[in-house]
Amino acid sequence: MGSLFAEAIQMVDGAELHGVASRSRACADSFAAHCGAGRAYRNYEELLQDPAVDIVYIATRNEHHRQDSLAAIHAGKAVLCEKPFAMSAAEGREVVEAARRRKVFCMEAMWMRTSPAVCKVRELIKSGSIGELCLVTAQLGFPRPFDPQSRIFAKPGGGALLDLGVYALSFVHALLGPPLRIRSVPWIGPTGVDEQFTAVLEYESDCQAMIAASLRAQLANGAAVYGTEGTVDGIEPMYFPTNFRYSKTASDHSTGRMPHSWFSRRLHAVRGRLGQVLPARSRSGNSNLYKVLNGYAWEVSAVQQCLERSLLECPEMRLDETIEILEAMDTIRAQWV
Numbered sequence: 001m002g003s004l005f006a007e008a009i010q011m012v013d014g015a016e017l018h019g020v021a022s023r024s025r026a027c028a029d030s031f032a033a034h035c036g037a038g039r040a041y042r043n044y045e046e047l048l049q050d051p052a053v054d055i056v057y058i059a060t061r062n063e064h065h066r067q068d069s070l071a072a073i074h075a076g077k078a079v080l081c082e083k084p085f086a087m088s089a090a091e092g093r094e095v096v097e098a099a100r101r102r103k104v105f106c107m108e109a110m111w112m113r114t115s116p117a118v119c120k121v122r123e124l125i126k127s128g129s130i131g132e133l134c135l136v137t138a139q140l141g142f143p144r145p146f147d148p149q150s151r152i153f154a155k156p157g158g159g160a161l162l163d164l165g166v167y168a169l170s171f172v173h174a175l176l177g178p179p180l181r182i183r184s185v186p187w188i189g190p191t192g193v194d195e196q197f198t199a200v201l202e203y204e205s206d207c208q209a210m211i212a213a214s215l216r217a218q219l220a221n222g223a224a225v226y227g228t229e230g231t232v233d234g235i236e237p238m239y240f241p242t243n244f245r246y247s248k249t250a251s252d253h254s255t256g257r258m259p260h261s262w263f264s265r266r267l268h269a270v271r272g273r274l275g276q277v278l279p280a281r282s283r284s285g286n287s288n289l290y291k292v293l294n295g296y297a298w299e300v301s302a303v304q305q306c307l308e309r310s311l312l313e314c315p316e317m318r319l320d321e322t323i324e325i326l327e328a329m330d331t332i333r334a335q336w337v
Contacts, residue, residue, distance in 0.1 A: 001082070002059045006035035008296035015304050021047040044068070048075035055105065055307065058082060062157030066091040069106070073098045078105035080303055083166045087156065089326040096319045105306060107314045108322040110170050111299040117241035118174065119316070121225065121232050124246060125175055131229030133205065136175060138168035139212040140238040141196070141219030148191050152215060159193035161329060165213035167239050169325050171223050172201060172209045178324045179203055184332040187216070199332055240295040 009017045021041040022028040028040035041047040047056070048071060055078035058068045066086045072079045079099065085108040086092040099106035112118055124130065141164065144152055152158050184199035196214040203209070212219060222236030234245040306314050313319050 002031065003035060004294060005057060005059065005296045005300070006031075006037065008294045008300045010036065011294060011297045012300045012304055014308070015300055018052055019047060019050065044071065048072055048077060053077060055080060055303065057109065059109075061151050062162050063087055064157075066095055069095045070098055073102050073104055073106065076102065076104060078307065080107050080109050080299075082109045083170070084108075084162050084326070084329065085322045086326060087162075089323055089330050092323050092326045096323060099319070100312070103312060105303075105312050106319060107303065107306075108317055108319075109299060110167075110317050110322075111296055112167055112170060112238070112240050113174060113317045114298040114302045115240050115242070115295065116298065117235065117244050118171070121235060121241075121244055122174060124232055125225060125227075129230060129246070130225065130227030130232060130248075133176065133207040133225065133227050135207065135226040136172050136209040136223070137211070138171045138209070138223040138238060139214075139219045140164040140167050140221050141212065141214030141217050142221075143218055144215045146189070153189065153191045153193055153195075155192055158191070160196055160213040160215050161194055161332060163213075163215070165197060165199075165211065165332075166325070166329070168211035168213060168223070169328055170321075171235075171238070172211060173321060173325050173328070175225065176201075176203050176205070176207060176209065179209070179328060182328060182331045182335070184335050186336045188336070189215075194333075194336065197332070197336075201328070242295075 006017055006020075009015045017035060017037045019039040019041055020028050020032050020035065020037045021044045022031060025040065025042050028042075031037070032040035041050070047053060056072040058065060058072070058079065058081040060068050062084055065081050065084070069079050069081045069086075073095070081095075086095060096106065125133065141160075144150075147153060150158070152163055179201040181202045182199055184197055186194040187196040189195040196212075196216050198210070198212045201209040201211070220236075221238045222234060223238055223241070224231065224233035224235065228249075230246065230248040232244055232246050234243050235241045236243055302314055302316055
């Protein structure tokens with residue numbers, strides 16, 4: 001992740017990878033050489049004391065996000081912290097309040113939110129193109145070899161929810177906001193962390209969402225949104241969608257009822273592939289094709305624009321939303337006790 005992000009920085013005009021720090025100077029030297037960073041620091045403190053550093057990207061272990069973010073904020077640095085932003089909503093609020101007091105930019109590094117596909121899906125939903133929302137599904141899962149020493153399977157920062165489920169929650173929240181109720185069931189592994197979970201979320205609008213994440217199985221790794229007048233599906237891969245399909249539901253306008261063959265008469269199918277180059281027309285004329293070089297570049301670009309505009313938050317990933325997502329994660333884990 002750090003390597004890809006470092007590459008992405010060099011793809012965005014005006015952004016510069018000034019330096020890197022790691023748990024040891026040897027690791028920092030190796031990473032700097034690999035990524036072409038300007039310098040390697042002896043430790044995190046030395047990085048934070050460098051007046052040339054404008055913003056710090058934090059990609060440490062989940063359980064260290066709070067303390068590392070606070071250290072950067074107290075040093076007057078803007079912060080882009082990897083998901084999950086913190087281990088709990090209480091920790092997240094502490095970081096957000098510190099950033100707001102210090103008046104420095106702060107953002108959860110949920111790169112999915114800057115995906116052009118996700119932005120387009122949000123526009124479609126907001127415009128009412130598929131009517132009232134009825135159901136949203138989102139899932140992400142990759143089988144990981146069990147290793148009790150791996151951070152993924154170790155407490156306190158491991159587990160499917162913190163590593164993968166946060167994407168599904170963030171996607172659903174982008175469309176529906178905070179839920180009224182959540183019901184969740186986990187599969188707890190031998191190290192005490194959730195290796196898989198499912199959850200159903202209910203909303204004031206009567207829409208429901210079903211989410212799942214797994215470290216045990218390969219899931220569909222996509223999302224879909226179903227409305228009274230259409231569907232947006234094929235939103236994949238879940239962590240940074242580059243594809244989606246949008247279709248209107250056919251109806252019998254004379255009776256207001258669905259025709260018997262409605263499933264074979266879906267109208268206005270549109271497929272999008274989004275990325276970092278100019279769109280090209282397909283032969284059929286109804287698809288936009290884009291090439292994704294490095295999805296993190298969209299996130300770097302969004303942050304760069306915020307800094308240039310002196311914004312303290314990113315419109316695509318507001319801090320209040322980050323806290324609401326952490327609150328949902330707290331609710332889910334509370335049901336597993």
